[in-house]
Amino acid sequence: xxxxxxxxxxxxxxxxxxxxxxxxxxxxxxxxxxxxxxxxxxxxxxxxxxxxxxxxxxxxxxxxxxxxxxxxxxxxxxxxxxxxxxxxxxxxxxxxxxxxxxxxxxxxxxxxxxxxxxxxxxxxxxxxxxxxxxxxxxxxxxxxxxxxxxxxxxxxxxxxxxxxxxxxxxxxxxxxxxxxxxxxxxxxxxxxxxxxxxxxxxxxxxxxxxxxxxxxxxxxxxxxxxxxxxxxxxxxxxxxxxxxxxxxxxxxxxxxxxxxxxxxxxxxxxxxxxxxxxxxxxxxxxxxxxxxxxxxxxxxxxxxxxxxxxxxxxxxxxxxxxxxxxxxxxxxxxxxxxxxxxxxxxxxxxxxxxxxxxxxxxxxxxxxxxxxxxxxxxxxxxxxxxxxxxxxxxxxxxxxxxxxxxxxxxxxxxxxxxxxxxxxxxxxxxxxxxxxxxxxxxxxxxxxxxxxxxxxxxxxxxxxxxxxxxxxxxxxxxxxxxxxxxxxxxxxxxxxxxxxxxxxxxxxxxxxxxxxxxxxxxxxxxxxxxxxxxxxxxxxxxxxxxxxxxxxxxxxxxxxxxxxxxxxxxxxxxxxxxxxxxxxxxxxxxxxxxxxxxxxxxxxxxxxxxxxxxxxxxxxxxxxxxxxxxxxxxxxxxxxxxxxx
Amino acid sequence: xxxxxxxxxxxxxxxxxxxxxxxxxxxxxxxxxxxxxxxxxxxxxxxxxxxxxxxxxxxxxxxxxxxxxxxxxxxxxxxxxxxxxxxxxxxxxxxxxxxxxxxxxxxxxxxxxxxxxxxxxxxxxxxxxxxxxxxxxxxxxxxxxxxxxxxxxxxxxxxxxxxxxxxxxxxxxxxxxxxxxxxxxxxxxxxxxxxxxxxxxxxxxxxxxxxxxxxxxxxxxxxxxxxxxxxxxxxxxxxxxxxxxxx
Numbered sequence: 001x002x003x004x005x006x007x008x009x010x011x012x013x014x015x016x017x018x019x020x021x022x023x024x025x026x027x028x029x030x031x032x033x034x035x036x037x038x039x040x041x042x043x044x045x046x047x048x049x050x051x052x053x054x055x056x057x058x059x060x061x062x063x064x065x066x067x068x069x070x071x072x073x074x075x076x077x078x079x080x081x082x083x084x085x086x087x088x089x090x091x092x093x094x095x096x097x098x099x100x101x102x103x104x105x106x107x108x109x110x111x112x113x114x115x116x117x118x119x120x121x122x123x124x125x126x127x128x129x130x131x132x133x134x135x136x137x138x139x140x141x142x143x144x145x146x147x148x149x150x151x152x153x154x155x156x157x158x159x160x161x162x163x164x165x166x167x168x169x170x171x172x173x174x175x176x177x178x179x180x181x182x183x184x185x186x187x188x189x190x191x192x193x194x195x196x197x198x199x200x201x202x203x204x205x206x207x208x209x210x211x212x213x214x215x216x217x218x219x220x221x222x223x224x225x226x227x228x229x230x231x232x233x234x235x236x237x238x239x240x241x242x243x244x245x246x247x248x249x250x251x252x253x254x255x256x257x258x259x260x261x262x263x264x265x266x267x268x269x270x271x272x273x274x275x276x277x278x279x280x281x282x283x284x285x286x287x288x289x290x291x292x293x294x295x296x297x298x299x300x301x302x303x304x305x306x307x308x309x310x311x312x313x314x315x316x317x318x319x320x321x322x323x324x325x326x327x328x329x330x331x332x333x334x335x336x337x338x339x340x341x342x343x344x345x346x347x348x349x350x351x352x353x354x355x356x357x358x359x360x361x362x363x364x365x366x367x368x369x370x371x372x373x374x375x376x377x378x379x380x381x382x383x384x385x386x387x388x389x390x391x392x393x394x395x396x397x398x399x400x401x402x403x404x405x406x407x408x409x410x411x412x413x414x415x416x417x418x419x420x421x422x423x424x425x426x427x428x429x430x431x432x433x434x435x436x437x438x439x440x441x442x443x444x445x446x447x448x449x450x451x452x453x454x455x456x457x458x459x460x461x462x463x464x465x466x467x468x469x470x471x472x473x474x475x476x477x478x479x480x481x482x483x484x485x486x487x488x489x490x491x492x493x494x495x496x497x498x499x500x501x502x503x504x505x506x507x508x509x510x511x512x513x514x515x516x517x518x519x520x521x522x523x524x525x526x527x528x529x530x531x532x533x534x535x536x537x538x539x540x541x542x543x544x545x546x547x548x549x550x551x552x553x554x555x556x557x558x559x560x561x562x563x564x565x566x567x568x569x570x571x572x573x574x575x576x577x578x579x580x581x582x583x584x585x586x587x588x589x590x591x592x593x594x595x596x597x598x599x600x601x602x603x604x605x606x607x608x609x610x611x612x613x614x615x616x617x618x619x620x621x622x623x624x625x626x627x628x629x630x631x632x633x634x635x636x637x638x639x640x641x642x643x644x645x
Numbered sequence: 646x647x648x649x650x651x652x653x654x655x656x657x658x659x660x661x662x663x664x665x666x667x668x669x670x671x672x673x674x675x676x677x678x679x680x681x682x683x684x685x686x687x688x689x690x691x692x693x694x695x696x697x698x699x700x701x702x703x704x705x706x707x708x709x710x711x712x713x714x715x716x717x718x719x720x721x722x723x724x725x726x727x728x729x730x731x732x733x734x735x736x737x738x739x740x741x742x743x744x745x746x747x748x749x750x751x752x753x754x755x756x757x758x759x760x761x762x763x764x765x766x767x768x769x770x771x772x773x774x775x776x777x778x779x780x781x782x783x784x785x786x787x788x789x790x791x792x793x794x795x796x797x798x799x800x801x802x803x804x805x806x807x808x809x810x811x812x813x814x815x816x817x818x819x820x821x822x823x824x825x826x827x828x829x830x831x832x833x834x835x836x837x838x839x840x841x842x843x844x845x846x847x848x849x850x851x852x853x854x855x856x857x858x859x860x861x862x863x864x865x866x867x868x869x870x871x872x873x874x875x876x877x878x879x880x881x882x883x884x885x886x887x888x889x890x891x892x
Contacts, residue, residue, distance in 0.1 A: 077766050080703075250702055284675055563690065
């Protein structure tokens with residue numbers, strides 16, 4: 001008999017969240033949190049890993065508050081973090097449209113959209129803080145889209161019936177990130193932030209049970225060094241690149257959070273991944289990444305496939321209206337093309353599985369703007385989506401004004417991440433986790449335009465108000481470079497780098513990464529089964545052993561060595577991949593982005609099992625991982641079956 | 646398709662560097678230029694050679710990390726296109742393609758096609774921001790912004806900081822980069838209080854970083870993947886004149 005994949009440990013609970021009326025919980029937490037007097041803040045140092053929306057805004061805000069900040073990113077400049085690629089927009093409960101929106105409605109939509117697998121307290125706070133984010137960004141000069149009267153424009157976005165999404169054409173993430181980046185650069189100029197670009201965190205330093213520093217590698221010189229501080233903030237993003245092909249930037253990786261996990265931080269809900277419905281399909285084996293087309297396109301584009309499989313080879317224009325199946329409008333008449341991402345993605349997979357997909361390999365569906373162009377005119381469509389259409393044409397060589405776009409789902413976002421309490425503190429005291437790197441607010445499925453909201457909420461408003469409570473007990477005892485914990489962490493990094501270089505096998509890092517991605521997409525992608533996941537765990541273990549005996553990493557560790565960087569990241573992806581499959585295997589229900597084929601309604605919709613699975617699965621690292629359950633209770637939004645029909 | 650690439654190889658800042666020719670066979674026209682280099686690198690690694698180092702990240706044309714001179718043109722032959730968004734369908738079977746790093750005094754080569762663009766960050770540090778510490782903001786609708794101003798600010802703000810403008814400029818000037826930020830912030834009401842100091846401080850930082858002067862050649866705007874217009878440099882000069890008068 002094979003060993004069990006996991007064991008169950010004690011339950012855990014979020015002890016930082018106040019109870020009582022949800023509307024005042026955040027106010028009360030802020031008031032109860034200890035403060036640090038301004039003179040003492042200068043004596044406290046915070047390390048921030050990552051410079052995206054969460055890390056950039058956190059670093060800038062902590063520095064403005066008077067803390068000493070040291071910030072690290074693997075890119076050549078903090079402005080390049082992958083938040084920059086977010087296209088569509090950012091939600092906020094401003095109700096500028098007078099269309100019935102409110103903090104409560106944004107809270108309600110987000111809890112429901114997350115398929116009742118997120119904490120009510122956190123989500124309510126997110127909705128509250130959302131309004132401040134827009135104010136903050138406008139003050140920084142973020143050029144949001146405006147109307148002729150000079151006021152901000154809004155649009156509705158996947159999965160909601162109100163217009164609460166603020167946007168800057170198709171480049172909202174870029175503009176928001178530049179706002180945070182510029183605030184950060186100002187603090188760098190003032191000497192309050194020390195910035196280390198082209199540096200990668202490879203290990204967490206834990207001294208006497210507290211997170212006290214990191215081991216980093218200078219990617220240019222290869223030098224490995226240690227940095228100690230009073231607290232560490234991880235803002236290192238999500239782990240979608242475990243699938244090799246995803247919409248993430250090529251460098252996005254799980255190493256920072258995984259290393260922290262190995263040092264004791266619990267990893268929550270790793271199986272919750274978001275497959276985005278509107279990406280440009282794969283064009284061949286050379287494919288190195290996938291490109292997302294903003295789902296704002298679904299506001300005006302209509303999704304369809306041929307009614308009959310035999311029509312799939314025909315040009316779209318030769319398929320008459322009556323032979324087209326606008327399947328989202330047909331199956332979900334009230335939400336139509338605007339159903340949430342998980343539902344749109346699975347529906348696309350289903351029609352392709354039926355043999356009705358279009359384009360190379362039959363892995364695509366049409367997103368058609370012919371009606372919108374007729375209704376609004378080409379100019380209006382161009383004003384709204386011009387840059388997205390250009391991007392599509394540049395990549396595919398096809399003109400979407402003339403022929404419908406082809407789209408297919410791709411991995412886009414990971415809802416899982418390090419477990420944090422209401423203060424955004426992980427299970428390691430002094431280790432805080434913000435943005436996509438934590439698991440906190442999106443439950444099993446994230447709504448469109450909510451990632452930017454969460455990243456900035458965490459960085460600008462939440463963390464700077466909760467980290468004080470921890471730092472008020474500092475400055476902590478100085479940590480010497482000879483401290484055994486520091487020496488050990490550093491040795492772990494050096495040993496691993498040496499091992500990767502020493503294998504000198506016959507396969508490239510990318511070839512392993514690609515194969516791992518295939519396994520994950522096949523068995524831990526849009527549809528998961530007990531049998532498939534069990535098989536995947538075996539395949540991953542085999543491939544991982546192969547990796548450590550056959551990988552070929554050229555060059556040395558004392559230079560810019562991009563393959564060495566990749567090898568370390570892929571090695572961590574192997575370990576994460578196994579935990580993702582175990583988490584997906586243990587969760588024998590369908591919820592949000594996690595669809596278990598064994599758990600569906602007679603008409604093929606996701607079937608949750610609230611009696612058994614209404615909890616956060618927080619995993620402790622070990623040879624055999626240990627599951628700690630955090631029960632979720634719903635006092636305000638009563639769990640119901642999500643229906644978009 | 647089969648092509649040849651002649652790639653700049655330089656092991657480090659102190660190495661003199663040279664062009665090295667490689668055959669790349671059986672490339673799909675739908676592959677991106679960087680995917681073509683990926684294919685080359687996979688082969689180089691298995692052959693025991695050093696793969697070509699190049700910067701890249703989002704591969705969607707927005708992060709600004711990639712960039713190389715392709716046949717002498719920053720980001721290659723397609724207008725308004727970053728290197729990562731350039732596809733092999735724009736080349737022909739049998740083509741010989743020269744690939745070099747950005748060449749500018751302010752962007753020293755780190756390795757092969759990788760250069761140090763930290764000077765751009767230093768220009769932003771000098772004044773490329775609006776001072777608005779977290780928590781100080783009034784309601785977002787407190788100050789309406791005329792739509793034409795907001796749109797023009799957005800157009801200027803689309804700069805991705807890739808450095809193509811500098812690489813294309815015979816003087817190695819960063820004027821288009823600086824001008825785009827000065828215009829973005831200067832067009833908005835929120836950017837007015839620091840408008841004068843911003844332009845003065847950013848230009849000073851630009852000179853200190855070792856960028857050349859602008860002589861209105863216009864190469865920058867021609868290669869700019871985001872189409873930042875040359876008129877913004879005129880706008881910057883105007884702002885600079887006013888700022889000198891005011892201070």
